[in-house]
Amino acid sequence: MTVTQLAEKLELKKLSNGEDKEVNSCYISDLLSRVLGGCSPNDVWITVQTSLNMVAVAVMADISFVILPEDVTAPVNVILKANDEGLPVYSSSKSAYELALLIGDLL
Amino acid sequence: MSQVLTQKYVVGADDFAAAGAASAAVKKTLKQLNFPVDFIRRASIAMYEGEINMVIHGGGGVASVEIYEDCVKIILTDKGPGIPDIEQAMQEGYSTATDSIRELGFGAGMGLPNIKKQSDDFEITSEVDKGTTLIITINSNS
Ligand SMILES: Nc1ncnc2c1ncn2[C@@H]1O[C@H](COP(=O)(O)OP(=O)(O)OP(=O)(O)O)[C@@H](O)[C@H]1O
Ligand SMILES: [Mg+2]
Numbered sequence: 001m002t003v004t005q006l007a008e009k010l011e012l013k014k015l016s017n018g019e020d021k022e023v024n025s026c027y028i029s030d031l032l033s034r035v036l037g038g039c040s041p042n043d044v045w046i047t048v049q050t051s052l053n054m055v056a057v058a059v060m061a062d063i064s065f066v067i068l069p070e071d072v073t074a075p076v077n078v079i080l081k082a083n084d085e086g087l088p089v090y091s092s093s094k095s096a097y098e099l100a101l102l103i104g105d106l107l
Numbered sequence: 108m109s110q111v112l113t114q115k116y117v118v119g120a121d122d123f124a125a126a127g128a129a130s131a132a133v134k135k136t137l138k139q140l141n142f143p144v145d146f147i148r149r150a151s152i153a154m155y156e157g158e159i160n161m162v163i164h165g166g167g168g169v170a171s172v173e174i175y176e177d178c179v180k181i182i183l184t185d186k187g188p189g190i191p192d193i194e195q196a197m198q199e200g201y202s203t204a205t206d207s208i209r210e211l212g213f214g215a216g217m218g219l220p221n222i223k224k225q226s227d228d229f230e231i232t233s234e235v236d237k238g239t240t241l242i243i244t245i246n247s248n249s
Contacts, residue, residue, distance in 0.1 A: 030212055031212060031213075031214075031215040031217070032212040032213055032215070033156065033213065033215040033216075033217035033218045033221055034215050034217055036155065036156060036217070036218075036221055037152075037217050037220070037221040041144070041145075041148060051123070051211050052123070052126075053123065053126065053127065053159075053212060054212065056126070056130070056131065056155065057155070057212075059131065059134070059151075060127070060130060060131075060134065060148075060151040060152050060155045061148065061151075061152060062144070062148050077124075085131075
């Protein structure tokens with residue numbers, strides 16, 4: 001399944017545009033080095049981390065896209081950076097747990 | 108093992124907004140040179156962890172990247188406070204990061220172990236009050 005297909009099924013709100021990559025699995029953590037060491041390429045990453053470093057980590061680790069749960073918002077400069085890097089960032093009113101359950105069913 | 112090119116970047120201290128710029132630039136170059144995606148990912152993660160450590164702990168420094176046909180050698184040098192006990196610093200979970208750094212998502216104590224995991228060869232030398240040097244080698248065929 002691709003980013004846009006999954007985003008539509010999960011009824012996510014789009015914050016930034018990016019590449020419509022394949023999504024293989026899901027990783028959840030807010031500790032950046034945990035993510036760099038633990039995620040897999042083409043994961044969707046669920047995090048409340050909304051700094052510029054979040055974008056950098058997602059790009060370095062070949063994350064397909066980012067979901068900010070529980071209506072977490074990202075600062076404008078972070079959204080602009082995500083657009084620049086071609087990283088799709090979305091938000092959701094659901095919790096990380098609810099999202100993971102749905103993603104588990106869909107992938 | 109013929110060398111393709113060398114890149115040099117100055118990495119500023121405590122500049123979290125720009126942190127990772129050198130790693131991002133190297134990732135773009137490796138993509139343009141058509142290296143395998145898995146190799147690029149390993150090099151990117153290892154270099155980013157080292158670059159961030161220079162920003163957070165090392166007072167900034169210099170990243171020198173040598174790209175060869177079949178490998179990349181990343182040399183990160185800072186003149187920061189140094190690491191008193193490298194064995195301890197290499198342990199998963201060990202971190203001296205402050206609360207304000209932790210709020211940014213760093214400080215899991217996983218950076219150095221990640222570099223070791225992603226690299227084919229990893230040398231770290233450090234002297235207290237003098238600085239730290241990392242030499243990270245990643246082969247494209249491993
Ligand atoms: N360049 C450096 N100069 C001085 N000390 C360093 C340097 N790099 C690492 N250290 C020390 O080694 C410790 C462990 O580094 P490591 O990268 O594994 O974890 P961290 O940076 O604290 O957290 P994380 O990387 O998970 O965000 C650091 O907390 C710091 O005390
Ligand atoms: Mg670190």
